[in-house]
Amino acid sequence: MELRHLRYFRAVAEELHFGRAAERLHIAQPPLSQQIRQLEEELGVPLLVRSTRRVELTAAGAAYLRRTVEILDAVDAAAGQAQRVAGGQEGTLSIGCVGSATYSLLPRLVRALREELPGLDVSVRGEMLAPAQISALTAGEIDLALLRPPVSGSELVVETIRRDRLIVALPEGDPRATSDQVTVTDLRDAEFIAHAGRGRSVMNTVLTSICARAGFVPQIHHEVEETSTLVTLVAAGLGVAIVPEATAALGLAGVRYLPIAPDAPDVELAVARVAADPSPMIEQVLTVLRRVADE
Amino acid sequence: MELRHLRYFRAVAEELHFGRAAERLHIAQPPLSQQIRQLEEELGVPLLVRSTRRVELTAAGAAYLRRTVEILDAVDAAAGQAQRVAGGQEGTLSIGCVGSATYSLLPRLVRALREELPGLDVSVRGEMLAPAQISALTAGEIDLALLRPPVSGSELVVETIRRDRLIVALPEGDPRATSDQVTVTDLRDAEFIAHAGRGRSVMNTVLTSICARAGFVPQIHHEVEETSTLVTLVAAGLGVAIVPEATAALGLAGVRYLPIAPDAPDVELAVARVAADPSPMIEQVLTVLRRVADE
């Protein structure tokens, strides 16, 4: 069976007249009769009752006509959708995001995308560590990764979209929390809460290097996987943490955020994607992302 | 575009390999390449990215594949449905029903059909007068009509399925309501409530002829369109009515039903259908109807 059979059947069923249907289809009447007969034979079901004076649908023909119209419409709709996807007016995109941007950049990005690219179906996965995002990228599970460089792994296109100054998160009871800024040296004897897995989390590596520059090794008392947990532990008074400024969006009771002085260190936030991404939507998403990242 | 293109695209998209897809389709590889190219040209969209070592779907291709699978499934489903409709395992049927059977036979029929013919999608229209049913039948708005003979109009197949004895509906305060039966002569001075439109409602005609046989002309004080209204008026004490026994299913407070003695008159209930009904389901529905009518 071919779409031709369905198109022809639709014409005959709607005209209830082989001659007019043939005219509408720009073919002669005999081949139309033949094709309809072929269709009926293949289905094993009479769709039309013909006499020389009248053509009528059988019950099966009426049911088949409904489906036929649906199918022909679906064929057109599929072509339209493919064209829109190819043109970047429609698409699906999955975005991974590192913990510290999950509660500030990510919601703003999603809101902006929903408004500006209504044809886009975004799904997001927050609180992903950089290595997890990189493997998700290569596995095709996500299309864009928001993470902290450096990014190892070839075939990825990485673009820095923002620098986040680092700040200190302190429990409200901490003596250092009375000041309005702290130096790294102030934290020499502090109990740190840090992201887990030295080397796996970029923030963990950054913490070590900042402290090293001030001449000490941070005492890490708790390690966590997620930024939300990290802030919760600080709020609970279990220690202090150095976090990107964006994390302050998680404004838990019991936590004070203080700038680091002088020359506050910072970390980059980058967007990574596979070099050959099939989604034509991605360029438009990147444009929105770059703007939102600057705000 | 033809279904061939969709079938071929599906094979290639699923195999991600032209050679294997061609094998699966039992055709050679070159014509497969050609048909896919044709499809892409017609859509104006590349669906696949080919290299000699790898075939991949574009985003548009992935979207189109989803639709393609849906369409091909819909084509099969449509064929299956047409076959079931032709075989009488599935179908839609609209049944019209005269007022006096609307509250007794019709609900039992619908319940039985739902149980025994689960593939049937019944819709019912109760409280239809015979002439309205006949024109609805010829117009194809209903497939079966439950009405009181005689049925004028050719091309209809009419079959009596039951005789209903006539009974009298009286307001509870009526002096005749104390007895446990009435004669027609008892009603000589009664105020009657009858169905509207002499000639249009068969029950109206029957009332006149019954009274004529007893030697009087009934005094019709109110005329109603619907049986439910008729019984309501009796309940309100506005008069008496002669109704088929089945109407007693409408057991309103304030109404008493009494048999007519001696030789209670009766009326037929018939099912009518157009001679050339396209629905293969109809015979099975009639079988259920005949049984339910006897209960």
Next chain:
DNA sequence: TAAAAATACTCCATAGGTATTTTAT
């Protein structure tokens, strides 16, 4: 008898096959 669908046949467009070339790894 007249309108319309079916049948008979003819033709050619194109789907599909075979042989070969191109290309990317």
Next chain:
DNA sequence: ATAAAATACCTATGGAGTATTTTTA
């Protein structure tokens, strides 16, 4: 060097056209 897709060309199936017959209201 090799696997695989594209290209070139040929064949033949079958879709569509023309002429005619059949059917029924």
